[in-house]
Amino acid sequence: MSDRVTPQMQALPDGEAEISLVVRLPWEDVARLGQEAGRLASQMQRPVTLDEAVSHRLRSTRPSASHARPAGEQPSAMTSSTSLASLPRISGTA
Numbered sequence: 109m110s111d112r113v114t115p116q117m118q119a120l121p122d123g124e125a126e127i128s129l130v131v132r133l134p135w136e137d138v139a140r141l142g143q144e145a146g147r148l149a150s151q152m153q154r155p156v157t158l159d160e161a162v163s164h165r166l167r168s169t170r171p172s173a174s175h176a177r178p179a180g181e182q183p184s185a186m187t188s189s190t191s192l193a194s195l196p197r198i199s200g201t202a
Contacts (some may be wrong), residue, residue, distance in 0.1 A: 113131040133141075138158075145161035156164075 111134040114198070116128045118126045118128075120126055141158045141161055144165055145156045145158055148164055149156040184197050
């Protein structure tokens, strides 16, 4: 991982795990997240945090969870076209 992402993992009492990420972003990206939060707040008619805006954006632009496979089934290898560049951007610009 780069120095822009700091992962933290914590075991929970119910046997699950919680993974938190701290991501360092340029101010321009933070401003885009604020715009996204404003749009979402307008739709939901209530205040929205930047965390909610990011979560909503990721859920609404992600394809179905094709990485989730039944036990015993192996995931296919990453192709050269699979990269971070293929992830959805916060704004409509590339």
